[in-house]
Amino acid sequence: MSECPDLNYRSADLHIVIIGAGLGGLCLAQGLQRRGISFDVYERDTAPDSRPQGFRIKIDQTGQQAIEACLPPALNALFRDSCAIPVDGVNLIGPDLEPVSDRWVASWQRAGGDDAPVGRVEDLNADRLAMRKVLLRGIEAHVHLGRGFTGYERNESGNAWRAKFDDGSTAEADVLVAADGVNSTLRALRLPGVAPVDTGSTCIYGKTLFTAATAAQIAPLFLARTSVAFADRFAVIVDPMKFRQPLGDYLYWGVIGPNDRLNPASDPRGHAHATVLSHTAGWHPGFRALFEGAEPSDVAMLPIRTMNAPPAWTSDGVTVLGDAIHVMSPAGGLGANTALHDAAMLAERLGTAAIKGTPVLAAVADYEAAMRDFAREAIRQSNDGAALLFGAVAAPASETAGLAKS
Template sequence: MQNLHVSIIGAGLGGLCLAQGLARAGIDVDVYERDARTDSRVQGYRLRIDATGQAALAHCLPPALNTLFLQSCSAHDHPGPMLDARLQALPQRAAGTWQLDDGAVPDRSAHRQTLREILLSGLETRVHFDRKVVGLDAAGLHLDGLPMRTDTLVVAADGVHSVLRRQHLPQAQPEDTGTVTIFGVAPADCLARNDLPADLQAGAGVVFGPGYALVLDAMQLPALPPLARQCAAGPLSDIPSYQYWAVIGERAAVLGTDAVWRDIDAAPHDAQAGQRWQRAAERLLAPVHPALAAMVAASDPAGIALKTVYSAPALPRWTQPGLTFLGDAVHAMSPAGGLGANTALADAQSLATLLAQTRQGLPPGQALQRYEADLRQRGDAAVRQSALAAARIMGR
């Protein structure tokens, strides 16, 4: 089959990885993203890319871009200690999915925006920003400001608030877990030279408090523009090294008196909101150690965000022909297990592999059936693992 066209809704990591894999297979693809730019909103910073995610990127990316990804990751890749709120060792609270030893394929710490820019490289004419999906029906795909698109396979990769999932799979609506994450970045080495435990001074580790966990990762990043030129890739933003921090926990434990704030995802992200979440994180961490509160205080409020944690139900079947799903659109999960992005990348590898087989005669319907069986098995398992990881690190 030579004329398959794929429309991917959402230019997140999973959607772009799929687009790269399809382009490598010679399949015509367009990506439609509702944001006006890649940096329209704060989406996150450090990502742990595990062996599954690394394998998916190696499969979908051209070799030069995969090499660039590997070279762009943080040089500091030590998980650090597991400590309680008195900064005493507490290794048994680590999530079962975390890579804590010298495995054959160690996890890599990637900067989300850098990985997204690498995934965009070579796709510039195929990715269309500021294009919102309106819906999909028997007539075709409706996009804001564009003619209706017919004869295309639609992949909904538009995240936890997916428009097409709400339209065609409302029973898969993810539920609010009662958990939130506040995350931000502070200046590099801001935890050094104080009386914190030595490993924590190096900027990595996890501190477990009542109902929450603080995750730290010192992101020591290389100079990216020269790397991009070496690989003949598109331009990469030059990101200075930074101290990543994220607090994940029960809403009441993290926000205190602000816990009644419910419509977090609908609230505008601005400096005032960032200052609010900054104050909440400072209040939470000050009793643990003043250096941790000072780290949060040294962070730019405009780069501090709060996200509600959602968890998807077991994936039901859908009946709309010419539609499938990928990533958080159908398997939103807690970040506690570090599986969300990696599972979306694995989705991309699976679908790209099967759609490539349509060029050798596999009927597209069979390709989708096989993909969806794989998606259901892997996605449901990852959601369960992430829920267990969240319960474990919060001491439930």
């Protein structure tokens, strides 16, 4: 993309276009609305629940602070109330439910207990779809579903970006934000030298509904605490999700490991459940029942991709956040929280520019520098978590070294 002759525009009548209505994009939208900055969000999906989005998502102190900074107090309270009731402690176990020690990841926050770090806020377990619906509250008129982003250009006068969509429509913006996830179309156009790398690992996630039958068959230790189980070169994470609101209680579980161990099928939607059952044959019956009690339609398989620390680029008012620029292994539990942190930082920088009347491009550049620094550490911690869980190796730095300045 060619640069505009003068990008040091100021914030009068500032308008932001966000591509992607995931958690990061919606959190940014809420932060902009709270600061009185005009915005629109464009999302290719036709409904918030039109495709599998995952189930449990862990919101750590960083994510909670970001949400609090972006949401009005009443909406933040609604979000917190929609999260699962906190559990007390973590089980570190093996396939036969035997205790395991010395396998702790620094970025994991122990749920309660005397060994929780002093000054740390306890993690929240949110249901991803319920959280997304909270983030949509109050901004529905500015979120345009079923509008797939296809490209962008400068407008005729050269003072704004024009986003183009698959229905032939366009939208102009002073700042254009890629929040469209790991397969970001906007990032691919803006930063063609940056792309996610397949780690050679897989995550299979699912949920098992709480029923009288499942409660009788599943080992009791899974019903009251978070559990992390270490098997032969793969791991399982289990969280009980019991809600104050009528969202439907369930046990969330995720299996994570290298492809040469899990042997993921070529048809992940059709075989994800069977893959888990085949790799847990012979496990303790109370553990095995957790997977047997899941509906195959509630199990999904995804490749694990990552990026190294985002390299620098020349700021031009088209920027990025979340998985679009720093996707990372879920082993550290930091990906979504880093996206929320991005959203809060960008909203704060743009809000400051709006109040002070300072150049918006400078605000975007400041955000990008801070985002890169924060993401670098989050990616490192996520790689450390993956290595501890199943011996994964991060992608080499050369994979993202060819960034084209634009």
